[in-house]
Amino acid sequence: xxxxxxxxxxxxxxxxxxxxxxxxxxxxxxxxxxxxxxxxxxxxxxxxxxxxxxxxxxxxxxxxxxxxxxxxxxxxxxxxxxxxxxxxxxxxxxxxxxxxxxxxxxxxxxxxxxxxxxxxxxxxxxxxxxxxxxxxxxxxxxxxxxxxxxxxxxxxxxxxxxxxxxxxxxxxxxxxxxxxxxxxxxxxxxxxxxxxxxxxxxxxxxxxxxxxxxxxxxxxxxxxxxxxxxxxxxxxxxxx
Amino acid sequence: xxxxxxxxxxxxxxxxxxxxxxxxxxxxxxxxxxxxxxxxxxxxxxxxxxxxxxxxxxxxxxxxxxxxxxxxxxxxxxxxxxxxxxxxxxxxxxxxxxxxxxxxxxxxxxxxxxxxxxxxxxxxxxxxxxxxxxxxxxxxxxxxxxxxxxxxxxxxxxxxxxxxxxxxxxxxxxxxxxxxxxxxxxxxxxxxxxxxxxxxxxxxxxxxxxxxxxxxxxxxxxxxxxxxxxxx
Amino acid sequence: xxxxxxxxxxxxxxxxxxxxxxxxxxxxxxxxxxxxxxxxxxxxxxxxxxxxxxxxxxxxxxxxxxxxxxxxxxxxxxxxxxxxxxxxxxxxxxx
Numbered sequence: 001x002x003x004x005x006x007x008x009x010x011x012x013x014x015x016x017x018x019x020x021x022x023x024x025x026x027x028x029x030x031x032x033x034x035x036x037x038x039x040x041x042x043x044x045x046x047x048x049x050x051x052x053x054x055x056x057x058x059x060x061x062x063x064x065x066x067x068x069x070x071x072x073x074x075x076x077x078x079x080x081x082x083x084x085x086x087x088x089x090x091x092x093x094x095x096x097x098x099x100x101x102x103x104x105x106x107x108x109x110x111x112x113x114x115x116x117x118x119x120x121x122x123x124x125x126x127x128x129x130x131x132x133x134x135x136x137x138x139x140x141x142x143x144x145x146x147x148x149x150x151x152x153x154x155x156x157x158x159x160x161x162x163x164x165x166x167x168x169x170x171x172x173x174x175x176x177x178x179x180x181x182x183x184x185x186x187x188x189x190x191x192x193x194x195x196x197x198x199x200x201x202x203x204x205x206x207x208x209x210x211x212x213x214x215x216x217x218x219x220x221x222x223x224x225x226x227x228x229x230x231x232x233x234x235x236x237x238x239x240x
Numbered sequence: 241x242x243x244x245x246x247x248x249x250x251x252x253x254x255x256x257x258x259x260x261x262x263x264x265x266x267x268x269x270x271x272x273x274x275x276x277x278x279x280x281x282x283x284x285x286x287x288x289x290x291x292x293x294x295x296x297x298x299x300x301x302x303x304x305x306x307x308x309x310x311x312x313x314x315x316x317x318x319x320x321x322x323x324x325x326x327x328x329x330x331x332x333x334x335x336x337x338x339x340x341x342x343x344x345x346x347x348x349x350x351x352x353x354x355x356x357x358x359x360x361x362x363x364x365x366x367x368x369x370x371x372x373x374x375x376x377x378x379x380x381x382x383x384x385x386x387x388x389x390x391x392x393x394x395x396x397x398x399x400x401x402x403x404x405x406x407x408x409x410x411x412x413x414x415x416x417x418x419x420x421x422x423x424x425x426x427x428x429x430x431x432x433x434x435x436x437x438x439x440x441x442x443x444x445x446x447x448x449x450x451x452x453x454x455x456x457x458x459x460x461x462x463x464x465x466x467x468x469x470x471x472x
Numbered sequence: 473x474x475x476x477x478x479x480x481x482x483x484x485x486x487x488x489x490x491x492x493x494x495x496x497x498x499x500x501x502x503x504x505x506x507x508x509x510x511x512x513x514x515x516x517x518x519x520x521x522x523x524x525x526x527x528x529x530x531x532x533x534x535x536x537x538x539x540x541x542x543x544x545x546x547x548x549x550x551x552x553x554x555x556x557x558x559x560x561x562x563x564x565x566x567x
């Protein structure tokens with residue numbers, strides 16, 4: 001994998017994003033209830049879905065590492081979790097913007113999607129500190145993989161429980177707009193945005209993987225040249 | 241070496257380690273008092289933080305669960321304490337006992353310690369803070385707390401296993417346990433709040449169900465990844 | 473890029489204030505700008521690092537080649553190959 005090889009994927013993700021956002025602004029109809037602010041959903045919801053899937057993928061690679069001991073699986077687990085963390089921050093920010101425009105408050109506790117995301121984000125914030133606190137690279141990779149598996153399983157459970165609690169404590173009086181009554185143009189726009197964010201996510205993951213492998217290569221070369229990197233540095237990044 | 245050591249059954253290994261840990265705790269008797277004092281201290285803080293003479297409903301459930309969560313953090317941090325002091329994990333691995341049995345024994349031990357703590361803490365809570373009568377709703381409370389103990393012990397065992405080799409375990413364990421415990425605490429809170437109302441309502445069975453499902457999922461995940469934690 | 477920022481901003485001025493259009497557009501613009509900037513910086517940095525690595529590798533190869541042909545003193549090639557790659561990771565349970 002080279003930078004040049006990533007160029008088509010990069011261009012594709014920018015084109016898809018531009019197309020998706022273009023549809024969101026100029027094609028999708030204004031929501032009768034929410035007006036213009038509803039358009040944040042074409043950004044907020046796809047990012048959220050992709051971030052959650054990314055966390056689960058990180059867990060799957062973690063399990064793969066535990067099964068095979070292949071450090072490449074640990075690296076993939078790390079990169080997927082790292083990129084999902086970045087997306088999770090975007091979800092919280094776009095969610096806060098939506099809250100501000102809809103209710104005039106940056107945060108509300110009766111929105112189960114956002115609340116679950118905050119909890120998931122809180123859990124994944126411990127991933128790097130955990131890695132950093134274990135010096136032995138193999139032990140670190142193993143602990144991080146177990147964390148990735150447990151946290152990956154935690155994500156759907158947490159969502160279910162928070163949603164249940166919300167439905168129980170705050171019964172909805174208004175029916176959700178997403179319940180089957182979504183117009184075709186909204187659905188098309190949403191799906192295109194989802195695809196665009198997924199492709200963007202894949203691109204970013206590739207970039208980070210390439211960046212890590214290039215750094216490893218450079219470090220190995222430094223060592224070969226008799227550099228001062230003979231002692232492994234303390235790092236939260238998997239040491240391939 | 242002419243003969244391979246005879247394998248030890250998982251059940252026997254779990255029981256042996258559990259007996260060893262409980263004996264250690266009975267002799268030293270340091271964890272349980274510390275957990276009790278921390279839980280009691282937290283209750284007193286809550287009494288002033290909430291500015292309530294007595295609590296009921298939501299506040300009562302929270303005032304019982306938050307001290308329990310804090311106390312459980314102490315237990316999780318020390319779960320592999322005796323093993324780590326004398327390179328016990330490595331020694332254990334030399335024995336023919338299955339690797340996963342160590343984690344299972346630790347989970348069982350933590351659940352028992354939490355239950356022992358609650359035997360003291362719940363009556364104290366009833367005397368000091370709880371507005372409505374404790375006795376009529378005791379069976380419901382016991383049921384929810386037993387399920388909560390199992391959940392907290394399972395996730396505590398996994399977290400303690402993850403943090404075995406960590407340099408700053410006292411930092412890592414709490415920040416891992418708290419987010420993982422949130423769904424369990426949501427379910428326990430939702431289950432206990434109506435029960436602890438002045439005119440105690442019936443227990444909504446879905447919440448103990450949620451706790452049980454979460455405990456089972458954690459146990460399944462733990463049984464898959466557990467053997468990789470106890471290894472060196 | 474088909475989505476031009478000015479056209480979106482022009483539309484923004486026609487949006488009633490109470491629906492928070494400015495915030496929404498700001499979110500999209502900031503997201504897009506950040507992503508494009510991130511990818512551009514990453515691509516640039518990666519190209520540079522890979523060039524350095526290629527260069528270094530070529531020079532090391534040349535040095536070792538010259539060393540083998542000369543006094544026979546191999547510089548660098550005899551160094552511990554890689555601390556972290558010294559042993560293949562075996563994490564399968566031992567029992």
